[in-house]
């Protein structure tokens with residue numbers, strides 16, 4: 001008989017509701033509690049996930065329901081206290097939203113707490129399950145592009161919204177190679193006090209140990225992707241290898257030129273599909289069948305690169321990895337950006 005894991009979800013916003021609904025619809029989980037401070041949101045979310053026990057207090061929910069898995073989907077400002085709460089209540093796995101923190105010191109503290117307690121973590125970089133990403137990943141892994149040289153990813157969404165998605169998938173296409181150093185540039189304070197506080201524009205280079213060069217751009221000066229109408233879908237990945245090129249559009253579709261010809265295909269950004277894969281893999285990981293594709297250690301590597309790029313921009317120099325202690329990256333941007 002396969003295991004059924006008890007799940008408690010905090011956050012009944014757009015993302016938390018989807019997390020709760022997806023666990024509820026998967027027979028490998030039992031949704032034992034749902035929590036939000038906003039009771040109207042709570043009632044609306046409960047209606048689409050089988051009316052689980054409802055809470056407005058996270059500690060009470062975790063204490064009463066004793067879940068195996070704690071999922072939380074809150075704005076970026078709230079991460080470490082909920083991680084600590086989950087760990088204190090003895091959960092096996094914490095699944096939470098990107099970005100994993102708002103600065104490197106917080107991300108480091110999250111990892112320290114979870115590693116010390118042996119608690120697994122998963123961060124929602126679930127777009128990788130899209131058929132467009134998976135098709136190009138197969139092409140890369142089968143050697144269809146030859147040795148990879150450059151991976152360029154850009155999007156109109158601003159830094160703390162999307163950069164960790166971009167870097168996570170660059171790392172995926174690059175076989176999770178270690179990064180050696182980064183060089184970043186930033187501009188504009190318009191979004192510095194947003195709930196995803198970011199420079200209006202950021203661009204940067206990432207040098208990986210296997211020789212691959214990553215390039216990222218986010219925000220208002222990043223290139224348009226006229227093929228996509230929706231602003232949040234205006235982004236793409238370009239992967240250049242010795243023997244070919246491939247392009248993945250964040251919104252939908254992919255195309256490639258290889259020694260064997262010209263190819264293209266479908267697959268799109270689909271919250272329901274991607275979330276179902278992400279959630280199912282949580283049970284696989286707890287069953288010991290795999291390590292989750294969105295595991296926290298990998299997310300941390302990506303977040304470290306993202307914060308190193310900001311430090312590079314602030315300090316106007318190349319930053320080598322691993323990243324050491326330093327000033328809160330967003331505070332530093334607020335001090336230097338004009």
Ligand SMILES: NC(=O)c1ccc[n+]([C@@H]2O[C@H](COP(=O)([O-])OP(=O)(O)OC[C@H]3O[C@@H](n4cnc5c(N)ncnc54)[C@H](O)[C@@H]3O)[C@@H](O)[C@H]2O)c1
Nearest residue numbers: 011012013014015016036037038073074075076097098124
């Ligand atoms: N992975 C993705 O593709 C993706 C897509 C969109 C957003 N996100 C991320 O998801 C996160 C959440 O986004 P959202 O749009 O669902 O946010 P939201 O603000 O709509 O929802 C958050 C909910 O958490 C509740 N909450 C906050 N503190 C609480 C507490 N202490 N106890 C109980 N409830 C509490 C709020 O009342 C709110 O209902 C963000 O970090 C965002 O970047 C990820």
